[in-house]
Amino acid sequence: xxxxxxxxxxxxxxxxxxxxxxxxxxxxxxxxxxxxxxxxxxxxxxxxxxxxxxxxxxxxxxxxxxxxxxxxxxxxxxxxxxxxxxxxxxxxxxxxxxxxxxxxxxxxxxxxxxxxxxxxxxxxxxxxxxxxxxxxxxxxxxxxxxxxxxxxxxxxxxxxxxx
Amino acid sequence: xxxxxxxxxxxxxxxxxxxxxxxxxxxxxxxxxxxxxxxxxxxxxxxxxxxxxxxxxxxxxxxxxxxxxxxxxxxxxxxxxxxxxxxxxxxxxxxxxxxxxxxxxxxxxxxxxxxxxxxxxxxxxxxxxxxxxxxxxxxxxxxxxxxxxxxxxxxxxx
Numbered sequence: 374x375x376x377x378x379x380x381x382x383x384x385x386x387x388x389x390x391x392x393x394x395x396x397x398x399x400x401x402x403x404x405x406x407x408x409x410x411x412x413x414x415x416x417x418x419x420x421x422x423x424x425x426x427x428x429x430x431x432x433x434x435x436x437x438x439x440x441x442x443x444x445x446x447x448x449x450x451x452x453x454x455x456x457x458x459x460x461x462x463x464x465x466x467x468x469x470x471x472x473x474x475x476x477x478x479x480x481x482x483x484x485x486x487x488x489x490x491x492x493x494x495x496x497x498x499x500x501x502x503x504x505x506x507x508x509x510x511x512x513x514x515x516x517x518x519x520x521x522x523x524x525x526x527x528x529x530x531x532x533x534x535x536x
Numbered sequence: 537x538x539x540x541x542x543x544x545x546x547x548x549x550x551x552x553x554x555x556x557x558x559x560x561x562x563x564x565x566x567x568x569x570x571x572x573x574x575x576x577x578x579x580x581x582x583x584x585x586x587x588x589x590x591x592x593x594x595x596x597x598x599x600x601x602x603x604x605x606x607x608x609x610x611x612x613x614x615x616x617x618x619x620x621x622x623x624x625x626x627x628x629x630x631x632x633x634x635x636x637x638x639x640x641x642x643x644x645x646x647x648x649x650x651x652x653x654x655x656x657x658x659x660x661x662x663x664x665x666x667x668x669x670x671x672x673x674x675x676x677x678x679x680x681x682x683x684x685x686x687x688x689x690x691x692x693x694x
Contacts, residue, residue: 401689405686408685413581415574417581417582419574419578420579429607430600430603433592433595527571531563531567535563
């Protein structure tokens with residue numbers, strides 16, 4: 374068995390993993406937090422993406438919206454990471470071979486790379502374009518990538534239960 | 537005709553039959569429900585945080601709400617339509633589920649509140665700092681919508 378699969382099996386068999394998985398309350402509650410915190414992580418960043426596309430709140434500058442959104446998005450990221458990791462811990466051995474889970478992870482990596490590129494390039498000069506109703510094409514590309522990847526992540530997450 | 541009979545009729549409808557028999561149909565519909573949940577929640581959060589005076593201070597609260605209203609209401613419609621399809625998959629279970637009844641009650645309350653007292657609080661706030669009353673309205677809104685979400689999760693579990 375490959376090392377990674379060993380690790381997943383070890384997590385799955387562990388005391389905590391088993392506890393979460395077999396508890397009447399733990400898994401459903403953690404999963405509910407994970408689903409509802411989607412609002413905090415994806416819902417907020419989607420607003421910034423839609424602003425860059427010129428679809429909402431055009432009268433407010435990009436930086437003002439970013440300043441409002443980022444603390445919320447980061448809070449959502451923390452909640453989603455912790456709840457997500459706990460869910461993974463409980464189901465690790467099954468997730469290892471689950472195609473939907475693998476796709477979700479790949480998409481998560483991509484959705485993390487996207488803002489990395491965005492912030493080190495076009496966003497560096499945001500003060501040149503922050504008041505524009507529609508942002509420059511590079512920002513729009515990043516926004517579209519973000520919206521698409523997050524939608525894919527939601528779909529892949531939903532599909533995990535089907536494999 | 538009793539309400540229970542409407543739910544039975546829904547289960548037997550073409551939509552109900554399709555949802556019950558299609559493995560992926562349900563997943564796709566639920567994905568729409570999730571995406572709309574994200575956008576609806578984002579809008580609600582944004583508007584209510586402004587109404588609480590925590591973000592975008594100095595920006596007009598009613599203008600922000602009006603600007604986001606198209607996205608918010610579109611998301612709500614998508615959630616209701618997809619939700620209707622999801623109910624058709626297990627109509628009677630929903631009918632008898634206390635969590636489902638709570639969800640529908642809270643949803644009705646949230647929507648009603650949104651179009652009445654919440655709107656008034658936004659108009660009253662304008663570009664300024666919110667009053668205690670306005671902040672209360674924001675908290676009520678957040679609790680109602682969060683309640684809809686939690687009750688929705690409880691449907692599958694209770």
